Amino acid sequence: MKNKIFRKIINFLLEYPCPLCGCDNTGNHDCNSFCTDCLKKLPLLHGQRCRGCGGELDGALEMCRQCLSMPRRPWQNAMSIMQMEDAGKDAIYQLKFAGNTAMARAMAELGAPLLADKDFTECDMIVPVPLHWTRLWQRSYNQSELLAKMLAKHLDIPVKKPLKRIRPTTRQATLSRKERLKNLHKAFAVPHPEKVKDCKILLVDDVLTTGSTLHACAETLLQAGAAKIVIFTVARR
Numbered sequence: 001m002k003n004k005i006f007r008k009i010i011n012f013l014l015e016y017p018c019p020l021c022g023c024d025n026t027g028n029h030d031c032n033s034f035c036t037d038c039l040k041k042l043p044l045l046h047g048q049r050c051r052g053c054g055g056e057l058d059g060a061l062e063m064c065r066q067c068l069s070m071p072r073r074p075w076q077n078a079m080s081i082m083q084m085e086d087a088g089k090d091a092i093y094q095l096k097f098a099g100n101t102a103m104a105r106a107m108a109e110l111g112a113p114l115l116a117d118k119d120f121t122e123c124d125m126i127v128p129v130p131l132h133w134t135r136l137w138q139r140s141y142n143q144s145e146l147l148a149k150m151l152a153k154h155l156d157i158p159v160k161k162p163l164k165r166i167r168p169t170t171r172q173a174t175l176s177r178k179e180r181l182k183n184l185h186k187a188f189a190v191p192h193p194e195k196v197k198d199c200k201i202l203l204v205d206d207v208l209t210t211g212s213t214l215h216a217c218a219e220t221l222l223q224a225g226a227a228k229i230v231i232f233t234v235a236r237r
């Protein structure tokens with residue numbers, strides 16, 4: 001609570017420009033988020049969410065049609081902010097390739113209020129999906145870690161990095177689901193399982209497409225002894 005008030009004061013003093021259009025975003029002292037015009041353009045998701053992907057539900061069941069056709073998800077709940085299209089795509093590209101800290105801050109501001117369910121708030125740690133060190137070297141930062149750190153400020157849950165990417169993988173975007181799974185086989189490891197034993201983990205990534213990367217990460221954490229996994233992504237494709 002104290003944290004929240006403190007942040008409001010800071011936001012009032014520091015005016016953050018809108019990370020999407022760059023306008024000075026004056027008058028929007030409520031959050032470090034996007035300006036009103038950009039907020040309208042972003043393809044935000046609404047209402048009851050699918051526990052499999054965090055997207056909107058398309059029926060009376062707990063999961064959307066796409067998730068029901070997938071192998072069982074190893075996580076218990078999921079949340080996503082927007083659809084990966086139009087302005088949502090621009091926002092993700094800026095987060096991913098432009099090292100945009102302001103974008104991560106704005107996304108966390110939008111995402112945190114969506115994580116009010118006990119499934120998320122009772123987590124012991126936030127774990128970003130790791131990059132292999134060769135990719136990290138090229139990019140100089142991990143967008144998922146940036147997001148995790150910004151979310152942590154809202155949720156008061158520490159960011160930890162027990163998960164390592166031990167094998168570089170080729171880009172997933174052009175691969176089929178079968179190829180993705182092969183590509184990800186033994187790509188992740190938890191070198192110190194005692195650090196995740198019996199822990200509830202909020203796993204964070206930027207985009208969920210088929211969910212195979214998150215699937216591989218979640219399975220690795222569960223095999224290492226984690227008690228429960230829930231996931232958060234900014235966008236759902």
Ligand SMILES: [Zn+2]
Nearest residue numbers: 018021035038
């Ligand atoms: Zn804007």
Ligand SMILES: [Zn+2]
Nearest residue numbers: 050053064067
């Ligand atoms: Zn779904």
